[in-house]
Amino acid sequence: xxxxxxxxxxxxxxxAKKYPNGDGVEHINLDIxxxxxxxxxxxxxxxxxTILRAIGxxxxxxxxxxxxxxxxxxxxxxxxxxxxxxxxxxxxxxxMTIYENLSYGLKLRKIPKAQIDEDIKKILQLVSMPGCExxxxxxxxxxxxxxxxxxxxxxxxxELLLLDEPFSALDAKIRQQMREELKKIQSDLGITVVFVTxxxxxxxxxxxxxxxxxxxxxxxxxxxxxxxxxxxxRYVASFIGEMNFIDIDDQTIAVRPENLSLDPEAKGDLKATxxxxxxxxxxxxxxxxxxxxxxxxxxxxxxxxxxxxxxxVSLEIGTHHVFAKE
Amino acid sequence: xSKAAKQKIVAYAMVLPAxxxxxxxxxxxIVNSIILSFKDxxxxxxxxxxYAYFFTTPNQLKNILYTLFVVLVTVALAIVxxxxxxxxxxxxxxxxxxxxxxxxxxxRFVPAMCAVYAMITIIRDSGLINRVGAAFGxxxxxxxxxxxxxxIVMNLWFNIPFATMxxxxxxxxxPDSIIEAARDVGAGRMKVFRAMILPLSVKxxxxxxxxxxMSNVGSFTTPYLMGGNAPKMLGIALFDQFxxxxxxxxxxxxxxxxxxLCAVSAVVYIRTNLKDREWEA
Numbered sequence: 001x002x003x004x005x006x007x008x009x010x011x012x013x014x015x016a017k018k019y020p021n022g023d024g025v026e027h028i029n030l031d032i033x034x035x036x037x038x039x040x041x042x043x044x045x046x047x048x049x050t051i052l053r054a055i056g057x058x059x060x061x062x063x064x065x066x067x068x069x070x071x072x073x074x075x076x077x078x079x080x081x082x083x084x085x086x087x088x089x090x091x092x093x094x095x096m097t098i099y100e101n102l103s104y105g106l107k108l109r110k111i112p113k114a115q116i117d118e119d120i121k122k123i124l125q126l127v128s129m130p131g132c133e134x135x136x137x138x139x140x141x142x143x144x145x146x147x148x149x150x151x152x153x154x155x156x157x158x159e160l161l162l163l164d165e166p167f168s169a170l171d172a173k174i175r176q177q178m179r180e181e182l183k184k185i186q187s188d189l190g191i192t193v194v195f196v197t198x199x200x201x202x203x204x205x206x207x208x209x210x211x212x213x214x215x216x217x218x219x220x221x222x223x224x225x226x227x228x229x230x231x232x233x234r235y236v237a238s239f240i241g242e243m244n245f246i247d248i249d250d251q252t253i254a255v256r257p258e259n260l261s262l263d264p265e266a267k268g269d270l271k272a273t274x275x276x277x278x279x280x281x282x283x284x285x286x287x288x289x290x291x292x293x294x295x296x297x298x299x300x301x302x303x304x305x306x307x308x309x310x311x312x313v314s315l316e317i318g319t320h321h322v323f324a325k326e
Numbered sequence: 327x328s329k330a331a332k333q334k335i336v337a338y339a340m341v342l343p344a345x346x347x348x349x350x351x352x353x354x355x356i357v358n359s360i361i362l363s364f365k366d367x368x369x370x371x372x373x374x375x376x377y378a379y380f381f382t383t384p385n386q387l388k389n390i391l392y393t394l395f396v397v398l399v400t401v402a403l404a405i406v407x408x409x410x411x412x413x414x415x416x417x418x419x420x421x422x423x424x425x426x427x428x429x430x431x432x433x434r435f436v437p438a439m440c441a442v443y444a445m446i447t448i449i450r451d452s453g454l455i456n457r458v459g460a461a462f463g464x465x466x467x468x469x470x471x472x473x474x475x476x477x478i479v480m481n482l483w484f485n486i487p488f489a490t491m492x493x494x495x496x497x498x499x500x501p502d503s504i505i506e507a508a509r510d511v512g513a514g515r516m517k518v519f520r521a522m523i524l525p526l527s528v529k530x531x532x533x534x535x536x537x538x539x540m541s542n543v544g545s546f547t548t549p550y551l552m553g554g555n556a557p558k559m560l561g562i563a564l565f566d567q568f569x570x571x572x573x574x575x576x577x578x579x580x581x582x583x584x585x586x587l588c589a590v591s592a593v594v595y596i597r598t599n600l601k602d603r604e605w606e607a
Contacts, residue, residue: 056506056510057509058506058509077509077514078506078509078510079509079510079511079512079513079514080512083510084510084511085506085507085510087503087506087507088503089501089503090501090503090504091503091504091507092507093504093507093508093521093522094504094526094605094606095525095526095603095605096605104508104511104513104521105511105512105513108511108512108513108517109512136604136605137605138605138606149507152507152511153510153511156511156512
């Protein structure tokens with residue numbers, strides 16, 4: 001991904017945003033390339049929304065700079081920035097029809113009405129909601145409202161589309177569908193997207209690169225596979241996907257459930273006792289007690305058939321990571 | 327008897343006590359006053375004289391116009407100031423705004439009489455303001471006492487906090503993201519106000535205005551203590567008719583006139599509240 005000739009769309013240079021109570025983010029350095037979906041991922045309070053809102057102009061930054069196409073936008077109010085933001089909820093203006101919602105920003109830009117009408121028709125097609133111009137937001141479902149919100153942002157042809165947990169208020173099935181649609185729209189238009197979420201599955205599914213945040217600093221930046229396969233530290237390892245941590249001597253071994261095998265013969269040195277066996281379709285999730293810790297392993301049916309609760313097994317650690325013990 | 331019919335009887339029986347109380351305490355006196363207002367004082371025959379008196383006697387007509395003037399100026403000033411104050415409280419997050427937000431309702435807790443007397447000691451021509459001026463060798467005479475402007479100042483004291491409270495509640499219900507989304511698509515502050523905040527809060531503003539209007543049409547304490555002899559607010563004029571001249575027919579007619587003046591705002595209030603705007607459905 002770090003091919004040098006790729007054009008940097010958004011550059012965040014040693015940015016800091018500190019709140020009066022001392023919370024906030026600092027030393028944020030990030031390059032986002034043209035046509036890329038980058039997700040800011042982390043638990044609530046990690047600073048991901050703060051960064052997004054700083055890009056959109058809704059927070060003044062306390063240090064550093066934000067540049068789009070090499071030009072600083074840090075001093076501009078939101079209405080002057082070439083960014084468009086989709087919020088978590090209450091995006092649409094309730095007293096305006098969908099047509100009015102979509103056309104408002106275009107009218108401010110003095111675009112002729114015929115052009116506006118045509119653009120709106122096209123964009124509604126793109127988000128698969130043709131013919132809803134005369135409806136009011138409250139006559140649409142949550143998922144439909146977010147589609148219109150995305151459409152409204154796209155209409156303004158922003159340099160950068162910012163999405164602040166736009167799907168978190170939707171139910172699981174719609175959420176998945178919306179992700180796919182967003183990804184398709186993004187690749188069709190080649191637009192650059194910064195997406196904020198606390199849902200690691202959403203981040204994995206959607207992003208070209210993920211920025212994992214922890215307590216106001218960047219913990220790791222990488223492609224979903226890089227982050228899953230090579231977590232930089234214990235925090236990232238625990239946050240992305242499922243991970244077992246086994247303390248051996250002064251080291252912590254981190255191993256994913258699919259890389260932890262169980263030997264029913266218990267021939268190995270690392271002994272454990274089977275706690276639960278759960279069949280989850282084509283694989284089986286087995287939890288075992290090893291000392292004080294409970295470990296999770298995904299095994300085949302043929303292995304699990306030879307196990308029952310209370311059995312002694314030994315652990316075989318496959319691909320794993322080693323971190324210093326905390 | 328069918329089950330449905332029985333249920334109906336039970337339902338009516340449960341509503342009956344409340345219905346009777348309303349009829350007895352609200353409807354009956356109203357109807358009674360209306361009848362009284364059309365009766366001649368001596369003969370008891372039907373007449374329009376009681377109404378004609380208030381619209382043809384120059385002093386009485388002046389009272390009506392004077393009342394409308396004081397009330398409408400009060401409504402206009404109170405609503406404009408309250409709206410500005412509510413906007414400030416909603417969108418300013420400074421410590422001062424927080425303090426004002428906590429304190430602005432305090433005037434509502436001061437009994438009306440105390441507040442009026444306190445105001446009098448400050449604004450009368452020999453009051454606090456005059457004495458502060460005197461300390462600097464000035465002779466400030468505000469001329470607010472026994473004058474419409476004094477009544478309006480006092481009305482503002484009572485009505486600004488109340489109107490602010492109502493409007494602030496409406497503004498508080500507008501989510502930040504609605505405003506941020508508008509700024510995001512390119513609207514500056516004035517455009518955000520015109521296109522978002524005003525249409526989303528206009529209902530609360532109208533309702534606050536009707537309340538301020540209604541409570542001032544029949545006001546008594548303030549004009550009684552601060553008002554001049556002529557023209558008078560209708561509350562005082564009614565007091566005179568009823569308590570001094572003991573003319574119950576004219577009192578009834580004036581009551582109906584005041585009721586109709588209030589009804590104007592009641593109609594506005596009900597229409598604003600009932601109007602089923604499609605986007606609110």
